Amino acid sequence: MSDDTKRSKPSEKMIELRLPSLLGYERVAMDAAASLASRMGFETDRVSALKTAVSEAVTNAIEHGNQHDEAMKVVVLLTVRGDELIVSVTDQGHKTIDEAYVSRVPQISEAMKRDDKGGWGIWLIQELMDEVEFTTAPSGGNQVRMVIHLER
Amino acid sequence: MEQASLMHNGKTSIELVVPSILGYEIVARGAVATFAHFIGFDQARIEDLKTAVSEACINAIEHGNQLQPDLPVHITSSYDGHRFTVEVSDTGTKPLGTITEPKTIEEKLAGAASLRGMGIMLMAALADEFLVEPSAAPGNTVRLIWYQCEVAQP
Numbered sequence: 052m053s054d055d056t057k058r059s060k061p062s063e064k065m066i067e068l069r070l071p072s073l074l075g076y077e078r079v080a081m082d083a084a085a086s087l088a089s090r091m092g093f094e095t096d097r098v099s100a101l102k103t104a105v106s107e108a109v110t111n112a113i114e115h116g117n118q119h120d121e122a123m124k125v126v127v128l129l130t131v132r133g134d135e136l137i138v139s140v141t142d143q144g145h146k147t148i149d150e151a152y153v154s155r156v157p158q159i160s161e162a163m164k165r166d167d168k169g170g171w172g173i174w175l176i177q178e179l180m181d182e183v184e185f186t187t188a189p190s191g192g193n194q195v196r197m198v199i200h201l202e203r
Numbered sequence: 204m205e206q207a208s209l210m211h212n213g214k215t216s217i218e219l220v221v222p223s224i225l226g227y228e229i230v231a232r233g234a235v236a237t238f239a240h241f242i243g244f245d246q247a248r249i250e251d252l253k254t255a256v257s258e259a260c261i262n263a264i265e266h267g268n269q270l271q272p273d274l275p276v277h278i279t280s281s282y283d284g285h286r287f288t289v290e291v292s293d294t295g296t297k298p299l300g301t302i303t304e305p306k307t308i309e310e311k312l313a314g315a316a317s318l319r320g321m322g323i324m325l326m327a328a329l330a331d332e333f334l335v336e337p338s339a340a341p342g343n344t345v346r347l348i349w350y351q352c353e354v355a356q357p
Contacts, residue, residue, distance in 0.1 A: 069218040082237040086230045
C-alpha cells in the first residue's frame with residue numbers, strides 16, 4: 052500500500068490501483084474510475100468525461116513519465132471525499148512533464164501537420180475536470196491530481 | 204492485440220486495494236474483468252470470474268475484515284500466458300477457515316439454513332482451482348485460478 056493510502060482520513064474512501072506501463076492498461080483505470088463515479092451518482096456524461104481524463108493521464112504516465120518501461124508501475128489513487136472524486140495518477144518519472152505543455156492550448160492546424168496528431172492530453176484533462184494540478188510526487192515521479200465534483 | 208505486447212517477460216499483473224465497505228467489490232470485480240477481457244478471456248469465463256471475485260471480496264470485507272472500513276482488501280490479478288490468477292487478501296481479524304460448510308440449496312430453500320453462505324461453494328465451482336490460506340502477514344488469502352483459458356482470436 053502506498054504512503055498516500057495509509058494517510059487516508061476516516062471520512063475518505065480510497066482505492067489504489069497499480070498498473071504496468073503498457074498501453075491498453077489505461078482501460079482498467081478508466082473502468083474502475085467509472086464504476087466508482089457511477090456508484091457516487093455522477094451523470095453519464097460526467098462519467099464519460101472522467102473516463103477520458105483518466106485515460107489521458109494514465110496514457111501520459113505510460114508513454115512519457117515511464118517511457119514505456121514495462122517494469123515500471125503507474126499508480127492510480129481514487130479518493131471519495133464527500134461529493135467529490137479525486138483521481139491521482141503517478142508515474143515513476145523517467146521524464147518530467149514540460150511546464151510549457153501544462154499551460155499551452157494546442158491548435159488543430161498545428162496538430163494536423165504532425166504524424167502522431169497527439170499532444171491533446173493535458174489540455175483535455177484540464178477541460179474535462181473541475182480541478183487539475185500537475186506536481187512531482189514524493190517518490191520523484193510526475194503526478195497529476197484531478198478532481199470532479201458531484202453536482203446535485 | 205498481440206499477447207506479447209500485453210505482458211512483460213511473459214507475465215503481467217494488476218494490483219488493487221479497496222476499503223472494507225460492501226459495494227466496493229463491484230469496483231474490484233470490474234477492474235479484474237476489464238483486465239481479463241483485455242488479455243483475451245472469453246465472455247463466459249469473464250462472467251464466472253466476476254462472480255468468484257465478488258464473492259472473494261465480500262468474504263474478505265465481511266468475514267476477514269469484519270466490515271471495518273479502514274482495513275484494506277488487496278486484490279492481485281496476474282496472467283502468465285497459461286494461468287490467470289486472482290488473489291484476494293484481507294487483514295484477518297477472523298480466519299476464513301472458521302466459516303462452516305454451506306448447506307445445500309434444498310436445505311436453504313426449505314428454511315433450514317440462511318439463504319446466504321454460498322460464497323465458498325460458488326468460488327470452488329466457478330474457478331479451476333480454489334484455495335484459502337493464511338497470508339504471510341496476518342490475514343487470509345483466497346486464490347482463484349483459471350487454467351488454459353481460451354484466448355480470443357485477433
